[in-house]
Amino acid sequence: MKKTYFFSDVHFGLQERHIEEAKTDLMLNLLDEIKREGKLLYMVGDILDYWMEYKHVIPKGPYRFFAALYDLVRAGVEVHYLAGNHDFYLGKYFDEELGVKTHYGALRHNIDGKNFYIVHGDGVGKGDTGYKLFRSLVRNNFNLAWYRWLHPDFGVGVMDYLSKLSRKHTYTEKDYGEKERLIMFANEELQREPFDYFVCGHRHVVKLHRLRNQKSYYVNCGTWIGGMPTYAVFDGAEMKLIKAKTRDVLYAQTPEPITA
Helix, strand or coil: CCEEEEECCCCECCCCHHHHHHHHHHHHHHHHHHHHHEEEEEECCCCECCCCCCCCCCCCCCHHHHHHHHHHHHCCCEEEEECCCCCCCCCCHHHHHHCCEEECCCEEEEECCEEEEECCCCCCCCCCHHHHHHHHHHCCHHHHHHHCCCCHHHHHHHHHHHHHHHHHHHCCCCCCHHHCHHHHHHHHHHHHCCCCEEEECCCCCCEEEECCCCCCEEEECCCCCCCCCEEEEECCCCEEEEECCCCCEEEECCCCCCCC
16 A cells, blocks of 8 residues: 655755755655655645745745655655745645645545544644734735735745744744643544544654544654654554654554453
């Protein structure tokens, strides 16, 4: 059975050039694996550290990554891209030029008979009112139309600045355990409509965790910033979190509890 892959928080464009090149090389190796063994890829937000496109202009950036995505789609792999709080407006380039399906907000997809709730994780649940207002303003079509009157060099520079500002106010590697906001949100969503897997990113804390009902899983894909880039793989029966550099399994789904 072909596999389903997930990764998030790559943040292409954030780091120094030599680090970005090494990160791209590692990503291309993973995309080659997905081309051989995968049928679905979900990019769960913040793949780019910032993004703003105009009618005829897009930011320069990881062109090798874009070309590999295009090849992946042509090879028959279905690719989905969920906008995060850094690449919060994706425009039309990915859909129209690369064949990648872009999404805003959460997805509920059935994959191999299992129900998935997939979301980047920014602005979910209660609170975070300031960011939610900012997000609604940035993604408003009227505001975007006015924004595109700015020269691209200036407009993309503003996106870069806002990206750094967002990281300053939201980024932390602390693991809050059961009090993690996204885990609490996932447990709340379970009460509304059950699912088997809650897959997210945003927090940069890689984790595979049983939720309150002891049947469903919280899966955080982790980040590609730092020394241990990770991704998640679902083979139709089991979820695993994998180290991208070595392909070693970091976390694997535990067997279902035995019931009388």
